[in-house]
Amino acid sequence: MARSDRLLRLLQTLRTLPSPVTAERLAEETGVSIRTIYRDIEGLRAAGATIDGETGFGYRLVEDMALPPQTFTRTEIEALVLGLGEVRHAGDRELARAAETAFAKITATLPERLQLQAVHAVNRIYKPSPPAEPAVDMPFLRRVCWEEQVLRIVYIDGERQQTEREIWPLSIVYLERALILLARCCERNAFRRFRIDRISEATATGESFRPHRVPLLREFVAQMIAEEEARTAAQ
Known part of the structure; x- marks a missing residue:
């Protein structure tokens, strides 16, 4: 795999997984060695990503250089969380997964204060049983x-x-x-x-x-x- 592709995959994994995420987990998710993860974390930092953490503790993506910063009001953030939560519940597996990755990408572009508002949103979707998968793909x-x-x-x-x-x-x-x-x-x-x-x-x-x-x-x-x-x- 080309290094640029590997770095993009690592960046997306950092966006998606709950933080802090260990080097071992990042290596498992991306299919590379732990040593490569250490090198690639430094590569992302050199490219402009702000990544908190260190060996033995875990890493957290604070500021994503690959996505432009965005500003939402608190109510807009609540609407995004609610809407994507509904898609995760009502959609098929592919659509539900897309909602998860979209949420990760959106929150990665927010300032830290707004990231916390997204993670701890007031409005939530809760439905005890997901809809049945249709027979058609x-x-x-x-x-x-x-x-x-x-x-x-x-x-x-x-x-x-x-x-x-x-x-x-x-x-x-x-x-x-x-x-x-x-x-x-x-x-x-x-x-x-x-x-x-x-x-x-x-x-x-x-x-x-x-x-x-x-x-x-x-x-x-x-x-x-x-x-x-x-x-x-x-x-």
């Missing part, structure tokens, strides 16, 4: 949305009827009790909402519907808002 589903790939799905509706459909996946929506895939159904040529827990199979066809996702999603959202306003007016 969520990282794959996000990727086909980003890349605007046509998707073939096997879907089981509320009456247990199984159908196969080709769709244009537009967005994933997190509701209180379900994950919803907003999509354009190719067969019906209409917008549809698919419960992700009812998708038993999903494969990319290799076809693309780029660059239609963003304008179609805007149209779909406008349609949903109009339907909701009509229902409210009818009550």
Whole structure:
């Protein structure tokens, strides 16, 4: 591994792990020797990172030279902690891990006083049981949305009827009790909402519907808002 890549990996590990973190733990996480950790810590310090600690005690990243300093109000910090905590609970494994690393990167750019406010935030998310993992691979589903790939799905509706459909996946929506895939159904040529827990199979066809996702999603959202306003007016 190139030294620059190794230093970046060590820096990210220092951002992520609870401090102080020992050289032994850093070596285990990064896959190098303890001696290399000692050298690389000095290398990061020479490059501008402020790292407290020493051999036998552990290290703490005080100021991260790789990320620009940021300033948030106390309420903004509380909002970040609360929002990322919700993602850690409601998201799949990849998304939950991304929330953890995002929190580490954000707090690494804060002055020490604001870092303490983030770590000891007043607002917290607590939910005793995480949501069940859907059968469909969520990282794959996000990727086909980003890349605007046509998707073939096997879907089981509320009456247990199984159908196969080709769709244009537009967005994933997190509701209180379900994950919803907003999509354009190719067969019906209409917008549809698919419960992700009812998708038993999903494969990319290799076809693309780029660059239609963003304008179609805007149209779909406008349609949903109009339907909701009509229902409210009818009550």
